[in-house]
Amino acid sequence: MLISVVITVRNEEKHIGDLLDSLLVQEPPFEVLIVDSSSEDRTCEIVREYMKNHNNIRLLEHGGTRGESRNLGVKHAKGEYVAFTDGDCITNPFWLSELRKGLKEAQIVAGKTIQIGYHAFEKLERVELMYKGMDVTYPTANIAYEKRLFEKIGGFDPWFVTAEDIDLNLRAVDIGAKIIYNPRAIIYHRARESFYKFFKQAFWNGYGRKQLTLKHGKLWQNYKPTEMLKASINFWYLARLAFAFLGYIACKFFGKPRKV
Secondary structure, three states, X not given: OOXXXXXXXXXXXXXXXXXXHHHOOOOOOXXXXXXXXXXXXXXXXXXXXXXXXXXXXXXEEOOOOHHHHHHHHHXXXXXXXXXXXXXXXXXXXXXXXXXXXXXXXXXXXXXXXXXXXXXXXXOOOOOOEEEOOEEOOOOOOOEEEEHHHHHHOOOOOOOXXXXXXXXXHHHHHHOOOOEEEEEEEEEEEEOOOOHHHHHHHHHHHHHHHHHHHHHHOOOHHHEOHHHHHHOOOOHHHHHHHHHHHHXXXXXXXXXXXXXX
């Protein structure tokens, strides 16, 4: 089972080497497609150095949204299955092996993403959105799709600034696809390294959640308020919520209309 790992990056020279090193020890066969979005640092140079010794690594360069870049990566993928992760992640040595186990049972497999970095940011969980009995908020930092299904639903919607992964999962579930969760398919994801980046991420996450409602209608009934209240509510939880709300409002009043 050839798996094509698609990764979008921009200015990841600090992290791309760690990610590639962690991918090179995965169970074969696999290929790695790095899609660079106009990096201004040494990201592409580092990838090209790896390419000299590893013919299963390829570099594509394309500006635009993350959805556009990932779609381009899938278009060039040779595998029957595509796995997604991010440039600031590190893969567990058994990541692809565990994804393969799940792909024998379902067309979509999500793994466990462990946040590493500043401990206050590490403990914050994502806000789940349940749709037709399934969690559609599994991020593209750690998920694999059957390529045929990905193409059938049209890939990522490039209109999204963020939440393009939730939209993709939602559309897949809508046509009857099943998402299964394998907690042994582990990705280590670096939490934001500064307060500014943390608040910026929260803002755009809120923006993306509003984009979801603009495309799919009201989704509030699909959230689980009781589960949200069970989370550890602290200063950082409330701060993230506040900036996400600002992003939600910004999209509502100033967001770019979606072309139908």
